[in-house]
Amino acid sequence: MGTSAVDAFLLTIGDDVSFVHQEERFVFVKAGDDLSLQCSYEPDVGTRFYWYKQILGQKLRLISSFYKYNSDYTFYGEFNNNPRFKLDTENHKNHLNISDLHISDSGTYYCASSFAYNFDIGEGTTVSVEESLVLVYFLSGALGFTTILIVLLSFSVYKMKSKNNIQFSESQSRYPANTEVSSAADSLHYAALNIRAPNASRRQTNATDTDCVYSSMKK
Secondary structure (H helix, E strand, O other), rough: OOOOHHHHHHHHHHOOOEEEOOOOOOOEOOOOOOEEEEEEEOOOOOOOOEEEEEOOOOOOOEEEEEEOOEEEEEEEEEEEOOOOOEEEEEOEOOEEOOOOOOOHHHHHEEEEEEEOEEEEOOOEEEEEOOOOOOHHHHHHHHHHHHHHHHHHHHHHHHHHHHHHHHHHHHHHHOOOOOOHHHHHOOOOOOOOOOOOOOOOOHHHHHOOOOOOOOOOOOO
């Protein structure tokens, strides 16, 4: 039972020896820009050449293939009839050109070659497409500044609390808790005196005129 091309491709991922060479391992680009993924191969190695794309957590997807003796190439699936994707196959090259980059173009791209059932694969190029690199740098700087500001504010609050605790301790030592407040010692005692008028009439004697006199006594 023969081994399929894709199975052979999967078995060769991570091999140290490769006859196809990808120029870059990581690429960061802005949406809307153009990108050329570079891949070259040895003249006497391989007859068919491919590009694959892999998104983290998903299976490999075949992008393109071409036969080096006539330079005809074919795109597959979602990449077929998509004018943003083109191949440059001149002079032992298998360059994948992508124009007007989209966020969905992010992923890892592998250049590969085959001869019979033998597959060879490049190192892979990981492409990250951002809305705006300027915005990314700005947000990263703002995040760093905010972090520093939070640390400084936290330190200031800590210093203020420490200062208040020291002042409170000094106040406690200067005025002990068992010291009586002088105003509490100045208590008022009130007495009410009833004074009856001496020449009051009989009728008036039944009704007592009472004057309330208050005096204060100080200990």
